Amino acid sequence: MNDINILGIESSCDETAAAVIRNGREVRSxxxxxxxxxxxEYGGVVPEIASRKHLxxxxxxxxxxxxxxxxxFSDIDAIAVTYGPGLVGALLVGVAEAKALSFALNKxxxxxxxxxxxxxxxxxxxxxxxxxxxxxxxxxxxxxxxMVEDYGKYEIVGRSRDDAAGEAFDKxxxxxxxxxxxxxxxxxxxxxxNPHAIEFPRGVVAGNPYDFSFSGIKSxxxxxxxxxxxxxxxxxxxxxxxxxxxxxxxxxxxxxxxLCKERGIKKLAIAGGVASNSHIRSRLESECxxxxxxxxxxxxxxxxxxAAMIGCAGYYEYLRGRRDxxxxxxxxxxxxxxx
Amino acid sequence: MLILGIxxxxxxxxxxxxxxxxxxxxxxTNIGLTHSQTLLPMVAEIFSRTGRDVKELDAIAVSAGPGxxxxxxxxxxxxxxxxxxYGIPLIEVSTLEAxxxxxxxxxxxxxxxxxxxxxxxxxxxxxxxxxxxxSPDSLFVHPIMDARRNQVYTAAFLxxxxxxxxxxxxxxxxxxxxxxxxGRHLFLGDAVPVYKxxxxxxxxxxxxxxxxxxxxxxxxxxxxxGAEKLEKGETVSGQDFRLSYIRKPQAEREREEAGLREFDxxxxxxxxxxKTETVDVLAAKxxxxxxxxxxxxxxxxxxx
Numbered sequence: 109m110n111d112i113n114i115l116g117i118e119s120s121c122d123e124t125a126a127a128v129i130r131n132g133r134e135v136r137s138x139x140x141x142x143x144x145x146x147x148x149e150y151g152g153v154v155p156e157i158a159s160r161k162h163l164x165x166x167x168x169x170x171x172x173x174x175x176x177x178x179x180x181f182s183d184i185d186a187i188a189v190t191y192g193p194g195l196v197g198a199l200l201v202g203v204a205e206a207k208a209l210s211f212a213l214n215k216x217x218x219x220x221x222x223x224x225x226x227x228x229x230x231x232x233x234x235x236x237x238x239x240x241x242x243x244x245x246x247x248x249x250x251x252x253x254x255m256v257e258d259y260g261k262y263e264i265v266g267r268s269r270d271d272a273a274g275e276a277f278d279k280x281x282x283x284x285x286x287x288x289x290x291x292x293x294x295x296x297x298x299x300x301x302n303p304h305a306i307e308f309p310r311g312v313v314a315g316n317p318y319d320f321s322f323s324g325i326k327s328x329x330x331x332x333x334x335x336x337x338x339x340x341x342x343x344x345x346x347x348x349x350x351x352x353x354x355x356x357x358x359x360x361x362x363x364x365x366x367l368c369k370e371r372g373i374k375k376l377a378i379a380g381g382v383a384s385n386s387h388i389r390s391r392l393e394s395e396c397x398x399x400x401x402x403x404x405x406x407x408x409x410x411x412x413x414x415a416a417m418i419g420c421a422g423y424y425e426y427l428r429g430r431r432d433x434x435x436x437x438x439x440x441x442x443x444x445x446x447x
Numbered sequence: 448m449l450i451l452g453i454x455x456x457x458x459x460x461x462x463x464x465x466x467x468x469x470x471x472x473x474x475x476t477n478i479g480l481t482h483s484q485t486l487l488p489m490v491a492e493i494f495s496r497t498g499r500d501v502k503e504l505d506a507i508a509v510s511a512g513p514g515x516x517x518x519x520x521x522x523x524x525x526x527x528x529x530x531x532x533y534g535i536p537l538i539e540v541s542t543l544e545a546x547x548x549x550x551x552x553x554x555x556x557x558x559x560x561x562x563x564x565x566x567x568x569x570x571x572x573x574x575x576x577x578x579x580x581x582s583p584d585s586l587f588v589h590p591i592m593d594a595r596r597n598q599v600y601t602a603a604f605l606x607x608x609x610x611x612x613x614x615x616x617x618x619x620x621x622x623x624x625x626x627x628x629x630g631r632h633l634f635l636g637d638a639v640p641v642y643k644x645x646x647x648x649x650x651x652x653x654x655x656x657x658x659x660x661x662x663x664x665x666x667x668x669x670x671x672x673g674a675e676k677l678e679k680g681e682t683v684s685g686q687d688f689r690l691s692y693i694r695k696p697q698a699e700r701e702r703e704e705a706g707l708r709e710f711d712x713x714x715x716x717x718x719x720x721x722k723t724e725t726v727d728v729l730a731a732k733x734x735x736x737x738x739x740x741x742x743x744x745x746x747x748x749x750x751x
Contacts, residue, residue, distance in 0.1 A: 123751075124731070135736040142751050145728035149702075156516060156696035161729060163520050167527055167685040169731045176733045181532065197517050200483055204524035205531075207487050212501070212532025232736060409734045412751050416736060434487040 114426065115173065115184045116419025117166075119202030120194025120222045121248075122153045123412065124165040128177035128184070129419030132427075133231050136177035138409075138416040141165040144289065151288045152278065159197035166205050173415070181213050188422020191219040191432075192442030193249070199438035207434055218422045219432040222413075223250055223444050224260070226379035228421035229406040229414070237404055242373045244364040246388070247380030248274030248291075251320050252444065253363055255371075259424035262445045265367055266318025273356055274382045276322040280329050280352050284345050294349045295385050301350030303387075306332060308355040310362075318363050325355050353387050361391050368401050377404035384408035449503045450677065451490070451529070452670025455482035455522035456514025456542045457592065457637050459663045462490050464497055465670035472497045473667045482521040490525070504535055506682055508673020510664065511539035512691040513600035513613065514592060519690050527685040536682035538673040541691070543613055546590035546636050547604040548668035549661040553586060553633060581605075585630035591621070591638040599638045600693055603628075615693050618642050622649040631655075635662050 111130050118125040122143040128136040143161050147153045174180060189206035192199060203219075210217035227243050239259060245252040251268035271279075274291060281290030286297060308328045311321040329352050336343045368376050376396055382388065389405055396403035410417060452463040460482045463473035474489040494501050509526035512519050519542075530537050587610070591599040594615045601621060602613040616624075618638075622645075625632055634646065635657035643656060656662075676682070695703075734748060 124729075138734045138736055139731050140734055140751065141729045141731035143729060144751065150698055154696060154698040157698065159516070159520060160690075160692070160696065163523055163527075164689065165729055165731060166524065167531055167688075170531065171686070172731050172733065197520065200517065201520055201524045204483060204487070204521050205528040208525045208528025209532045211487060211491060212529045407736070409748055409751065410736065414734070434491055435484045437481060437483045 112185045112423065112426070113177075113179065113183050114218075114419040114423045115170070115187045116220075116415035116417075116422055117170065117187065117189040117202045117206045118222075118225070118413055118415040118418045119162045119166065120190045120192070120199050121413055122147055122158045122198075123414065124162045124169050125413065125415035125418075126166075126169045126173035127415035127419045128173050128179060129416060129423060132420055132423035133235055135232060135416045136179070137173045137175075138414055139169045139173045139176065140412075140414055141169050148288050151282060153195070155195045155197055158195060159201060162198055162201040166201060170205075170209075181215075184213070184215055186216040186218055186422065186426045188218045188220050188418050188425070190222045190225060190418050191436055192222065192439030194222055194438075194440060196438050196440040199440065203436060203438045207436055211434060216426065217432045217436065218425045218430050219436050220418045220421045220425060221442055221444060221446075223252065223380075224262075225417040225421045226411075227254070227256060227377070228424070229379055229410040229417035230377040230404045231420055232410060232416060233406060234404050237375070237377065240373070241375035241377055241404070242364065242367050242371075243377045243379055244360060244383075244392075245380045246273045246360060246378065246382035248272060248278065248382070250380060251322070251360075253318050253320075253367060254444065255367075255373075256377075260428055264444060266316060266320060266363055268320040268322060269313055270321055270323040271326060273320070273322055273360065274380075276326040276356060277382065279326050280349070283330055283333050284343065284348060286345070291382055291385060294353060295387065297346050298350035298353045298387065299346070301344070301346030301348070303350040303354035305344065305347035306351040308332075308351055310355055311359050318367060320359055320363065322356065322359070325352065325359070353385070357388050357391050360388060361395055364392065365395050365399060365401070369399060374400065375402050375404065379406065379411065381412055384411040448505050448674060448677065449499065450538075450670045450673045451504055451507045452509075452666035452668075452673055453486070453490070453507065453522050453526050454510040454542070454545065454664040454666045454669050455486050455518045455525075456510040456512065457518060457664050459665075460485045460489065461664060461666035462486065462493055463666035463670045464493055464499060465667065465674055466499070470667045470670070471499065473665065475665060477663065482518055486521060486525055490529070501533065504533055506536050506538050506673065506677050508538040508540050508669050508676070510542045510545060510669055511689070512542055513594070513615070513693040514542045516692060519692070523688065523690055527688060530685045537685060537688050538676045538682050539688060540669045540672045540676070541613065542592065542664060543590045543600065543602045544604070544609065545668040545672055546592075546664060547588045547602075547607070548672055549665055550588055550633060550635060550657055551607050553588070581629045583630065587625070587628065587630050587632045589625070589632060589634050591634055591636040591642065593638040593641050594694065599636075599642070601636075613691070613693060618645055619649075622646060626651045628652070633657060637663060
């Protein structure tokens with residue numbers, strides 16, 4: 109069988125990325141231009157600035173992906189691009205560039221769901237991982253508990269009813285003056301804190317036992333801070349961060365492990381930017397071990413937005429026969445499993 | 448010489464093929480569909496209909512602003528993707544200059560007697576002019592594009608030459624500048640329907656508005672200017688291509704209006720910041736992934 113090389117392109121938020129992936133799981137190059145230094149000054153991602161920077165960097169990033177992979181366009185079999193969900197202006201840059209490139213080179217175009225990319229990041233370092241498995245997706249924009257039934261086939265078992273887990277991290281970090289991005293800042297601060305210093309609610313929702321809610325936890329933290337400020341009480345930031353993180357982790361871990369136990373699933377993966385949180389990783393690892401579940405997690409560099417995961421997801425979509433036309437549009441609210 | 452022109456800076460999506468002085472084909476639609484869905488299929492269609500091989504393309508000329516931020520980016524990223532795929536250069540064309548080119552034949556003073564279609568009273572002119580070489584017959588072409596917030600992106604062209612600079616300016620201010628400039632004035636662009644009545648009310652110099660056939664952005668004008676620039680060697684690579692938005696992102700404006708500079712936010716030493724200014728904070732890097740199963744690194748690289 110001949111090698112299949114996919115050029116992956118990702119621009120859904122604040123990372124401009126391109127990668128060349130061989131046969132789905134081998135990363136030949138993984139180029140990222142991160143805008144984090146710019147958005148940090150604004151305390152969060154500014155969509156218009158993100159879109160402008162994507163346009164400036166996208167050619168560089170693609171050229172570098174080919175160069176580092178030691179290949180040319182003629183070695184590429186298909187182009188995979190994130191077309192949603194994400195910031196519409198940001199997505200459009202990658203989508204328009206990928207479509208034009210696909211037309212100019214006469215190479216097939218494969219549209220990829222961003223979250224499907226995150227899930228697929230697990231395949232890259234775990235050559236043995238095959239569906240079916242359960243996957244917990246936690247990022248700045250998404251919190252989903254899904255059953256990966258097959259490549260490209262998902263059952264969404266639970267989702268956040270309100271804020272994404274990453275949003276809660278950002279808001280809490282801002283409230284205690286840790287700044288942006290909240291995930292790594294809270295994670296670091298929590299290392300020296302007592303996770304049981306403050307009891308925050310665990311966000312139980314009525315109806316689906318696998319749905320999440322993080323706005324309650326977030327509000328409880330903000331109330332705690334306001335109350336402390338009013339009474340002049342000192343806030344122990346490490347304790348607060350550790351306790352908040354513990355509450356979020358409990359919500360995530362209990363549902364993920366619960367699903368595996370209920371359905372007798374022996375494989376659990378995590379994905380998304382918040383999946384690089386050290387506490388969530390270690391809690392899941394130990395609870396998986398206790399329950400005889402094999403735990404999969406991507407390296408942090410593959411948890412962040414990147415194009416290697418898009419190339420990987422694109423490879424399986426390519427094998428399944430997905431081909432997109434020149435009218436492919438950016439879909440900012442694309443649902444998982446939607447075509 | 449074969450040039451592809453692209454414009455999606457406003458409501459119209461347009462592409463044109465220009466070959467050795469001839470507009471071979473031009474497609475324009477203004478039907479409210481997103482450029483993302485219409486532009487590239489039109490480009491594909493223009494090549495299949497004209498039978499011209501894309502391999503013959505010398506360069507791609509694209510509207511480089513001002514205009515709708517998102518619209519400009521769809522045109523630019525489409526052009527960049529094509530240029531990258533074909534290995535050809537891009538040509539940045541000002542949207543305003545291209546609009547003015549729609550009516551460039553009317554810039555000759557000799558023709559000026561025939562163009563007043565608005566019913567404006569020519570005898571009102573004769574005010575002292577700001578420009579030394581402006582005669583009452585001089586025809587200024589003003590592309591005006593709706594920039595919202597009661598402003599337009601505009602520039603003035605006299606005999607095809609830019610006078611002054613491209614700017615975002617209040618319509619009020621624009622009208623008073625024009626009233627002080629003497630000469631005759633032709634307006635075109637998507638702000639004409641928006642501000643036609645206002646201008647008619649406030650202008651004291653002779654004026655007219657372009658008809659619907661010349662009113663909006665056309666890729667043929669972009670391609671024609673592109674051909675001129677190509678002859679002068681004024682091309683750019685996809686990497687170096689930049690849009691001229693004129694306006695900064697709102698968040699950046701607000702930050703500047705609040706008087707905040709970078710070091711106010713980061714609490715860095717301003718001198719230190721100056722020294723590191725040349726560092727490209729967006730510099731792309733290859734984040735290598737191990738090929739064996741396992742986790743190479745349990746921490747996130749610092750710059751991600």
